[in-house]
Amino acid sequence: MSTLVAISLTTGILSGLWGWIAISLGLLSWAGFLGCTSYFASPNSGLKGLAESLVTNMTGVFWAMVIIHASQYASLDILGYVITAIVAFMMCIQAKQSWLGYIPGTFIGSCATFAASGDWKLVVPSLILGGLFGYLMKASGLWLHQKSSQPKLSTEQAMETR
Structure with a gap:
């Protein structure tokens, strides 16, 4: 299975799960998808990309509130x-x-805050x-790709490795 197909599968499944969780918790599903998009578009991947996208999203929320209040x-x-x-x-x-x-x-966090009429207490957990x-x-898609790409051992080979 290609990396794209694996990430597409896990993204589809987790998107549906996110939609249900967001509604169940009273969060903004669309703002969550902006947070997700921010991570996917980040120039870095993994935990560094996650931290980078979350920190800049939060500064965007801050700056939007500065504009709203000022x-x-x-x-x-x-x-x-x-x-x-x-x-x-x-x-x-x-x-x-x-x-x-x-x-x-930063602009994603700011735009989400404006779209939510400044309700940062709802935007922050959603993002x-x-x-x-x-x-x-992405991580689960990469894991799925790796697992699906491993060479399959025959029954004889599997028995020999034990």
Whole structure:
């Protein structure tokens, strides 16, 4: 079985499971899929990619809340746009820190927060669990590919290895 087919199978199964878990826990299934997407799109894989995507997603949530709260104090619409411009700059410049270098992850977290009308208490666990599911989708798919690609031993060969 190819790597793509194996990851596709595990992603399909775990996507259905995620949908059920998200609804059961009252989470945002779509935000979880953004967390999953953030992991899959991360330039790194494995636990490093998971950490990178989760950390940047959380900074995105933070920056969105900065925009939401600061804009409430702006009496003119133009000030809200200026605040957005300054914060968008900050969202990008934070990438000078290597562990915050995954800029799309930051924007994914921010967009999820805006889409949820600033309900960060719902967005955060949805993104985190979604990212974990993304990690599990890929890791289990790679495991399945490895297991399916191992040469099959004949009964005689299997007996000899015991």
